[in-house]
Amino acid sequence: DTEVTQTPKHLVMGMTNKKSLKCEQHMGHRAMYWYKQKAKKPPELMFVYSYEKLSINESVPSRFSPECPNSSLLNLHLHALQPEDSALYLCASSLDGEQFFGPGTRLTVL
Amino acid sequence: SQQGEEDPQALSIQEGENATMNCSYKTSINNLQWYRQNSGRGLVHLILIRSNEREKHSGRLRVTLDTSKKSSSLLITASRAADTASYFCATARIGTSGSRLTFGEGTQLTVNP
Numbered sequence: 682d683t684e685v686t687q688t689p690k691h692l693v694m695g696m697t698n699k700k701s702l703k704c705e706q707h708m709g710h711r712a713m714y715w716y717k718q719k720a721k722k723p724p725e726l727m728f729v730y731s732y733e734k735l736s737i738n739e740s741v742p743s744r745f746s747p748e749c750p751n752s753s754l755l756n757l758h759l760h761a762l763q764p765e766d767s768a769l770y771l772c773a774s775s776l777d778g779e780q781f782f783g784p785g786t787r788l789t790v791l
Numbered sequence: 792s793q794q795g796e797e798d799p800q801a802l803s804i805q806e807g808e809n810a811t812m813n814c815s816y817k818t819s820i821n822n823l824q825w826y827r828q829n830s831g832r833g834l835v836h837l838i839l840i841r842s843n844e845r846e847k848h849s850g851r852l853r854v855t856l857d858t859s860k861k862s863s864s865l866l867i868t869a870s871r872a873a874d875t876a877s878y879f880c881a882t883a884r885i886g887t888s889g890s891r892l893t894f895g896e897g898t899q900l901t902v903n904p
Contacts, residue, residue: 687833712889723879723894724834736888769831778822778883778890784833 685783687772693789696762702786704755704772713755714780715747716771724771730755762790797880797895805903810867812898814880815860821885823856823863824892828877837865837878870902 685706694700704713712731716724729737730749744766746758755772767790773780797814804810814823822841826834840847840856840863847854853866867874877899881892 714889714892720831723897724892726891726893729889729891731887731889737891771833773834775890778885779824779836779839780881780883780890780892781836782826782834785831787831 685772685774685781687770687783687786689786690784691787691789693791694759694762695791696764698762699758699760701759702757702770702772702788704757704783705753706774706781706783707753708774708776708781709752710774710776710781711752712775713749714773714775715755715757716773716782718769718771718785720768728757759788762788764790766790797878797898799898800896801899801901803901803903804870806870806872808870808902810870810874810900810902812865812878812880812900814863814865814895816863816880816882816893816895817861818882819884820858820882821890822883823854824881824883825852825854825863825865826879826881826894828879828897830876834879867900870900872902872904874900875902876900 688703715727718724727741728747733749744761748756769785771785772783824839825837851868856863877897879897880895
């Protein structure tokens with residue numbers, strides 16, 4: 682298995698909702714990442730997990746809460762988001778620095 | 792500011808022609824990676840070139856890296872309409888926290904049939 686999967690593909694939520702994005706990989710990679718990408722812009726790093734521990738938080742607002750339950754799974758819990766948080770959220774995993782991305786979750790906050 | 796800057800921002804060519812995209816960066820890196828993205832979907836990893844390498848090939852792709860000039864180029868030969876996409880370079884710095892990628896602004900390539 683050489684892919685990163687993400688669910689759901691699309692998500693629409695209100696500003697008072699709580700939702701979660703999920704990411705899974707079975708390549709044995711020990712580093713996993715969350716990125717945010719706005720339209721016509723490059724991806725921006727949000728969080729890095731290394732060996733299931735949060736190692737980098739790029740000053741992301743607390744309404745985004747990452748979780749790494751095990752070496753194959755990565756979640757991003759969302760609460761009280763703002764319309765400007767609407768974006769494509771990408772998950773990636775890496776081995777030896779080479780990062781592989783999932784297809785992303787298109788998030789719309791109303 | 793972004794580590795990588797790419798030019799051109801947009802490139803339109805005819806099928807069969809070659810496409811060259813350039814990437815410049817500012818600080819030391821461990822490797823540089825090129826990605827393709829189709830219309831707001833996930834990024835597809837194309838090629839990785841390490842800081843001690845100068846040139847790398849993969850199929851119709853050729854990547855060069857000049858660490859003295861802090862620049863890289865991606866050449867796609869014999870382009871096809873299916874190559875139409877956004878192309879991003881990403882510089883990598885690897886530490887104990889993992890691999891931190893910083894992306895350039897991207898080049899939008901259009902290959903006309």
